[in-house]
Amino acid sequence: MIDVLVSGAGGRMGQAVVEAVSAETDMQIVARADPALEPGDGVFADLSSALAATTADVVVDFTTPATGFANTKASLEAGAHAVVGTTGFTEDELEQLRQLAAGEGPNAIIAPNFAVGAVLMMRFAQMAAEHLPHAEIVELHHERKLDAPSGTAALTAERMPGHVPIHSVRLPGLVAHQEVLLGGLDETLTIRHDSLSRKSFMPGVVMAIRDVPTRSGLTVGMEPILGISS
Numbered sequence: 001m002i003d004v005l006v007s008g009a010g011g012r013m014g015q016a017v018v019e020a021v022s023a024e025t026d027m028q029i030v031a032r033a034d035p036a037l038e039p040g041d042g043v044f045a046d047l048s049s050a051l052a053a054t055t056a057d058v059v060v061d062f063t064t065p066a067t068g069f070a071n072t073k074a075s076l077e078a079g080a081h082a083v084v085g086t087t088g089f090t091e092d093e094l095e096q097l098r099q100l101a102a103g104e105g106p107n108a109i110i111a112p113n114f115a116v117g118a119v120l121m122m123r124f125a126q127m128a129a130e131h132l133p134h135a136e137i138v139e140l141h142h143e144r145k146l147d148a149p150s151g152t153a154a155l156t157a158e159r160m161p162g163h164v165p166i167h168s169v170r171l172p173g174l175v176a177h178q179e180v181l182l183g184g185l186d187e188t189l190t191i192r193h194d195s196l197s198r199k200s201f202m203p204g205v206v207m208a209i210r211d212v213p214t215r216s217g218l219t220v221g222m223e224p225i226l227g228i229s230s
Contacts, residue, residue, distance in 0.1 A: 002027040002209060005056035005080065007047045007071050010034030013062035013085060013198055020202035021060075027209060030054050047071050051078040058209050061086050065147050069093045072108060076100040081212040082108040083205065087151030098218040109212050109219045112151030114204030118178070119222045121193040122156045123229075125180040128189055129160040132182035140169040140177040152178055155221065175200075 004021050008014040009032035021027050032043050033050040044050035047059070051074060059075035061068060065088025075082040076097065089097075089110065101108045113119065129135055139153040148168035149157075156178070157164040176195040181188060195201065204222055211225050223229070 002213070003030040003055065003057045004028065004209060005031040005033065005047075005050055005054060005059045007033045007050070007059055007061040007075075008063035008086075009043075010036035011062060013201070016198040016202055017060050017062060017205055020199075020206055021209070024206060027058075027206075030056055047074060051075065051080065056080050058083055058212055060084075060205065060209065069097075072097055072110070073100065076106050076108060079106055081106045082110075083208045083212055084108065084110040085112075085114060085201070085205070087112050087154075088147045094218070094220065101216075101218040107212050107215055107217060107219070109208045109215065109222075109225070111204070111208065111220070111222045112155050113176070114201040114208065114222060115176075115193070115195050116204055116222075116226065117200070118152055118176075118193045118195070119204075119226060119228060121178065121180070121191055122152070122159065123223070124191050125156055125182075126159045128180075128182050128191065129164075132184045132187075132189055133161055134184070135160060135164050135180060135182040137164055137166045138169065138179045138181070139166065140171070140174050142174050142176075143170045143172050145170060150176075150178070152176075156180060 031050045031054040033047045035045050037043050058081045060083045061071045062085045068086030072082050137153050139150045149166040153166045180191045
């Protein structure tokens with residue numbers, strides 16, 4: 001049985017993670033952490049209190065760019081594996097986490113997007129850009145998403161040649177959507193992925209929770225877990 005602590009459990013993604021983990025037979029929620037929740041049995045106002053009071057195999061973090069690095073660092077230092085959907089990490093922060101996850105220490109998986117279709121979209125865009133190098137990205141998210149561009153858009157652009165402009169849209173009614181538009185001589189190609197609800201991310205999150213105890217070090221992106229070359 002994998003004991004899971006959910007950081008950011010009061011948010012929309014955190015609530016979806018709690019529901020998804022609770023439905024699995026090989027894992028269980030042992031604690032939830034979020035300042036928006038009323039502290040009680042297994043519920044804590046902050047991650048540090050939850051880590052001190054419980055023993056979790058895996059911490060799942062869906063919080064904010066301002067707290068994601070500190071939460072992931074605290075989880076690894078406490079000896080818990082980390083599955084992180086929070087975005088906005090700098091290269092220096094990733095290097096610090098890579099060092100913490102090195103050797104025999106706990107492991108970490110950080111993914112800008114856990115939706116299988118989104119991972120495939122990024123890979124297809126990378127392949128297409130080899131033949132249609134003129135491209136732009138439009139990413140659309142709900143109005144509460146704090147970072148722009150999104151981690152998915154930034155990673156997509158990073159994997160494509162040249163400078164790929166990113167256009168960010170934040171509107172009520174959206175969940176998570178991305179278009180990669182590529183142009184050539186008298187032709188265009190559009191690659192689009194839509195997450196219609198937060199449930200779309202949960203199969204990938206559950207997969208990462210199962211995978212992280214045996215995947216050594218820091219893994220960025222879901223591609224290695226899905227067996228997709230990036």
